[in-house]
Amino acid sequence: MAKANKKTGAARKDKYYTLAKTQGYRARSAFKLIHLNRKYDLLGKSKVVIDLCAAPGGWLQVAEKYCPKQSLLVGVDLDPIRPIPNCTTFVDDITTQSCRQQLRGHLKHFQADLVMHDGAPNVGTAWVQDAYTQSELVLQSLKLATEFLKKGGSFVTKVFRSGDYNSLMWVFNQLFSKVEATKPPSSRNVSAEIFVVCQDYLAPKSIDPKFLDPRHVFKEFAQSNAPLPVSILAQQDDKPRITNPGASLALQGQAINVFAPEKKKRMREGYAEGDYTLFRSINVRDFILSPSIDDAMRVLSTCNAMTFDLSSSAPDAEQQKAWFESRRTTDDIKRDLADLKVLGKGDFKKLMKWRVSIRLEVGLDVKKSDVEDATEKVEIDEDVDEEQEVTEEMARLRAEAMTKAKREKRKANEKKARTIQRLHLNMTAPEDMTMEDDLALGGEDVFDLGQGEKEIKRRGGKAKTLDAALRDADGLDESEAEEEEVEEEEEFLDSEDEREARTARLEGALDGLYDSYQERMKERDAKWKVKQARLRDRNQDAWHGVAQNSDDEDERIVKVQGHNAGEDAEDGSDAESEEGGWEHVAALKAKIGEEVDSSDDDSDSVMSDEDEDKPKVRKVRLALPGKSLPAGSGVSTRKPKSLVANLGADVQKAELSMAAQVWFDQSVFKGIGDLADLDVEEESDDEQEEEEDAEAVSDVEMEDQESADGDDFEVVPAEPEEDGTEWDVEDEDQDVVKQEKIKKKGLLTGEAVTLASALVNRQTTVSQMIDDGFNKHNFNHKDGLPTWFLDDEGKHWKANLPVTKEAMDALRAKQRALDARPIKKVAEAKARKKFKAHQRLEKAKKKAEGLVDAPDMSERDRATAMLKTLGKAGAKPKQKEVKVIVARGANRGLKGRPNGVKGRYKIVDARMRKEMRAMKRKDKATKKRKH
Numbered sequence: 001m002a003k004a005n006k007k008t009g010a011a012r013k014d015k016y017y018t019l020a021k022t023q024g025y026r027a028r029s030a031f032k033l034i035h036l037n038r039k040y041d042l043l044g045k046s047k048v049v050i051d052l053c054a055a056p057g058g059w060l061q062v063a064e065k066y067c068p069k070q071s072l073l074v075g076v077d078l079d080p081i082r083p084i085p086n087c088t089t090f091v092d093d094i095t096t097q098s099c100r101q102q103l104r105g106h107l108k109h110f111q112a113d114l115v116m117h118d119g120a121p122n123v124g125t126a127w128v129q130d131a132y133t134q135s136e137l138v139l140q141s142l143k144l145a146t147e148f149l150k151k152g153g154s155f156v157t158k159v160f161r162s163g164d165y166n167s168l169m170w171v172f173n174q175l176f177s178k179v180e181a182t183k184p185p186s187s188r189n190v191s192a193e194i195f196v197v198c199q200d201y202l203a204p205k206s207i208d209p210k211f212l213d214p215r216h217v218f219k220e221f222a223q224s225n226a227p228l229p230v231s232i233l234a235q236q237d238d239k240p241r242i243t244n245p246g247a248s249l250a251l252q253g254q255a256i257n258v259f260a261p262e263k264k265k266r267m268r269e270g271y272a273e274g275d276y277t278l279f280r281s282i283n284v285r286d287f288i289l290s291p292s293i294d295d296a297m298r299v300l301s302t303c304n305a306m307t308f309d310l311s312s313s314a315p316d317a318e319q320q321k322a323w324f325e326s327r328r329t330t331d332d333i334k335r336d337l338a339d340l341k342v343l344g345k346g347d348f349k350k351l352m353k354w355r356v357s358i359r360l361e362v363g364l365d366v367k368k369s370d371v372e373d374a375t376e377k378v379e380i381d382e383d384v385d386e387e388q389e390v391t392e393e394m395a396r397l398r399a400e401a402m403t404k405a406k407r408e409k410r411k412a413n414e415k416k417a418r419t420i421q422r423l424h425l426n427m428t429a430p431e432d433m434t435m436e437d438d439l440a441l442g443g444e445d446v447f448d449l450g451q452g453e454k455e456i457k458r459r460g461g462k463a464k465t466l467d468a469a470l471r472d473a474d475g476l477d478e479s480e481a482e483e484e485e486v487e488e489e490e491e492f493l494d495s496e497d498e499r500e501a502r503t504a505r506l507e508g509a510l511d512g513l514y515d516s517y518q519e520r521m522k523e524r525d526a527k528w529k530v531k532q533a534r535l536r537d538r539n540q541d542a543w544h545g546v547a548q549n550s551d552d553e554d555e556r557i558v559k560v561q562g563h564n565a566g567e568d569a570e571d572g573s574d575a576e577s578e579e580g581g582w583e584h585v586a587a588l589k590a591k592i593g594e595e596v597d598s599s600d601d602d603s604d605s606v607m608s609d610e611d612e613d614k615p616k617v618r619k620v621r622l623a624l625p626g627k628s629l630p631a632g633s634g635v636s637t638r639k640p641k642s643l644v645a646n647l648g649a650d651v652q653k654a655e656l657s658m659a660a661q662v663w664f665d666q667s668v669f670k671g672i673g674d675l676a677d678l679d680v681e682e683e684s685d686d687e688q689e690e691e692e693d694a695e696a697v698s699d700v701e702m703e704d705q706e707s708a709d710g711d712d713f714e715v716v717p718a719e720p721e722e723d724g725t726e727w728d729v730e731d732e733d734q735d736v737v738k739q740e741k742i743k744k745k746g747l748l749t750g751e752a753v754t755l756a757s758a759l760v761n762r763q764t765t766v767s768q769m770i771d772d773g774f775n776k777h778n779f780n781h782k783d784g785l786p787t788w789f790l791d792d793e794g795k796h797w798k799a800n801l802p803v804t805k806e807a808m809d810a811l812r813a814k815q816r817a818l819d820a821r822p823i824k825k826v827a828e829a830k831a832r833k834k835f836k837a838h839q840r841l842e843k844a845k846k847k848a849e850g851l852v853d854a855p856d857m858s859e860r861d862r863a864t865a866m867l868k869t870l871g872k873a874g875a876k877p878k879q880k881e882v883k884v885i886v887a888r889g890a891n892r893g894l895k896g897r898p899n900g901v902k903g904r905y906k907i908v909d910a911r912m913r914k915e916m917r918a919m920k921r922k923d924k925a926t927k928k929r930k931h
């Protein structure tokens with residue numbers, strides 16, 4: 001079973017986890033801020049920073065590292081934060097007044113350059129992200145930001161892609177002149193989180209509180225979106241939302257037109273609305289009893305795991321027990337059910353076969369004439385298109401399988417022989433054997449569906465053949481099926497052939513199903529959807545959002561109250577000026593909604609044709625109605641009122657993708673307009689990660705490469721960072737490195753010496769060597785080969801370069817010569833010794849000369865003295881004596897030189913001295929006895 005990609009707890013400990021550990025960051029999230037800082041340079045100039053929801057302190061650590069020295073860094077969280085140098089932290093809830101006051105106390109008269117928020121609501125041990133609470137938390141952090149930020153300051157926050165996301169973005173856009181959403185590479189792809197960087201705070205004199213009130217901000221979207229989950233509805237009930245009939249109705253109109261163009265809400269964002277649980281587990285009954293193969297596939301592609309409910313309280317406990325204990329529910333199947341996200345093709349097919357076999361076993365698939373089986377009715381009303389596609393695909397696959405079966409009939413014997421041969425050669429692992437292999441060998445497959453049919457027949461039931469089951473799933477009727485059966489009977493005369501052909505057909509059909517399963521998995525991927533939407537955009541006019549910004553005063557973005565007081569909406573009322581800008585902005589927003597409705601005849605998008613090719617950076621701007629757009633603003637001015645494109649005919653064409661398009665066409669995604677490219681980045685990341693395992697490329701290097709590859713993030717600046725951070729490691733040319741090494745140390749391997757001598761001796765040429773380089777080891781043709789085979793080959797199948805005996809002898813001789821060379825330190829010691837001996841001799845010579853001239857010495861004395869002097873010169877210098885002090889009495893526990901001891905000394909333990917003396921005595925005694 002292919003478990004290589006399994007994302008276990010250990011797999012969550014990815015490279016950023018490791019990097020955080022090695023670099024001393026408390027949380028892997030630190031890298032998110034590092035990446036954001038790289039892209040937006042948030043920290044370099046920020047002298048006053050507030051970190052909301054800062055525990056355990058990863059972001060503060062990063063801020064401490066990258067902000068100017070002496071910066072004021074304040075962090076707050078519900079959880080205490082272990083002290084971080086140069087940072088002030090306190091425990092509080094950011095939604096409370098006391099937090100506000102404490103922040104004020106810490107900041108004193110300073111205003112913040114940057115407010116950061118990486119908060120996520122604490123929802124206990126289960127990581128269920130209540131998106132609404134999260135959005136509220138974001139709004140709360142924005143509220144604090146508006147209070148503490150200075151004009152021009154920045155605000156960074158984490159948001160989740162949920163129904164409230166657009167509302168949040170809209171509010172951000174009112175308060176900051178630059179708002180971008182981005183997903184740093186360190187943010188896991190499976191996570192719905194996205195970071196919004198708001199720059200250049202406009203600091204209006206006063207802000208309508210409604211801009212920061214969740215009940216107002218999230219109102220319209222909550223109403224226009226699909227039903228919210230119970231928890232969210234409960235919250236709404238607790239805090240009834242204030243409605244604003246005038247504006248909100250129009251807004252709803254707009255929202256309905258734009259944000260909910262589809263009749264049927266489908267989970268375009270990849271998460272079921274309101275369900276932000278990353279792990280979804282369901283009961284196997286939903287899979288086994290799913291009315292059609294398509295539904296079963298949907299279960300497989302949307303869930304992480306399937307479980308059996310064996311508790312006695314389960315309504316179908318007995319049935320579940322039977323399924324669980326069935327011989328078809330092998331350990332492999334149980335493993336697959338436990339982790340559906342890593343299903344390989346083989347696993348997928350096994351599970352689909354298992355479902356069919358269990359259904360056959362329990363008699364779920366029987367002829368309709370006998371039992372009206374409601375569960376087999378294929379519901380086609382929901383996914384007509386997909387169902388049709390699957391049906392067509394199945395028909396095509398069946399036709400293919402028929403042709404294949406004919407061919408295979410001819411080759412049957414050949415195949416059998418090959419299979420047996422492969423087994424003999426140990427080239428096939430049992431798990432890689434297909435059903436065909438099993439049948440070829442005459443063995444019984446655990447999912448031998450024919451067997452299942454027989455079993456049912458034995459029990460007296462009229463088993464529906466597997467083909468029939470598949471046909472039913474395809475929506476083929478009985479007569480068609482019978483016709484096919486007659487044809488098949490003509491084709492296949494003996495039962496073995498028939499059986500084989502059926503198996504082949506089943507395999508073909510399952511292969512087709514697996515492909516569509518994969519398609520489905522891809523479709524769940526938001527990035528893939530964006531890619532598809534873009535492709536469609538190229539061919540047809542789609543909704544292109546509201547007009548681009550221009551410098552024109554009349555078309556400027558409508559800002560908060562302070563900015564728009566006195567400017568009325570078209571109706572001329574100035575009622576909102578009293579209370580604030582919310583109604584005003586909302587009314588203008590509503591106006592645009594009306595224009596959406598009234599501009600049906602205008603099928604042109606405001607994006608010019610050239611713009612289509614440009615990166616789709618679209619920012620929703622609220623234009624004052626009736627004013628034309630200025631020339632040169634990059635926006636077509638032909639039809640000034642047509643702020644949005646026609647949603648008519650095109651909507652029909654692109655109906656199913658509209659929600660996805662609208663979602664990703666918003667201004668927020670302008671920063672990640674290259675989401676599709678990120679796919680490539682991701683793929684290359686995956687490859688890189690594989691390489692990382694294989695080649696142990698350093699994490700740091702990887703990090704650089706990743707940044708350089710991704711469009712989303714800038715290439716790391718060429719100049720080294722001041723603090724010499726480990727991100728900027730130069731990617732050395734390995735060839736150059738090797739050449740340097742060879743220059744310094746010569747050829748080091750037998751292969752290299754052999755090749756070099758072959759070249760020198762003209763036994764080969766350079767071009768011959770280059771030709772030899774074109775071998776399978778240098779090219780990656782691994783597609784379609786079984787993993788066990790590649791593993792095995794990787795271990796044992798190495799390039800076999802020639803090594804001659806002469807080459808090895810030469811290398812050995814070189815090594816011996818190296819070994820024979822005294823090492824530097826030994827040479828130095830020897831020289832020192834020689835020098836000292838020479839000095840001693842010189843000294844003795846001088847002394848001897850003095851003795852020669854001594855008048856009062858007898859010849860004998862002179863000779864004795866001379867001998868003594870010269871003898872001393874030749875003798876080994878006396879080792880300086882070391883006095884041994886026993887650590888007892890006054891000396892016990894003594895530190896430093898004991899009183900009255902001069903020269904070298906050593907403090908020893910009394911017991912140690914005794915033992916050493918005893919040993920010496922023993923040695924002496926033994927020596928004596930020997931003599």
Ligand SMILES: C[S@@+](CC[C@H](N)C(=O)[O-])C[C@H]1O[C@@H](n2cnc3c(N)ncnc32)[C@H](O)[C@@H]1O
Pocket residue numbers: 026027029030052053054055056057058059060076077078079092093094095118119120121122137
């Ligand atoms: C993802 S962690 C933050 C990690 C942090 N940025 C770091 O790098 O170490 C989210 C934090 O939000 C905090 N949080 C959630 N709700 C909060 C609230 N109402 N007030 C303060 N902190 C809150 C949680 O206690 C949690 O520590």
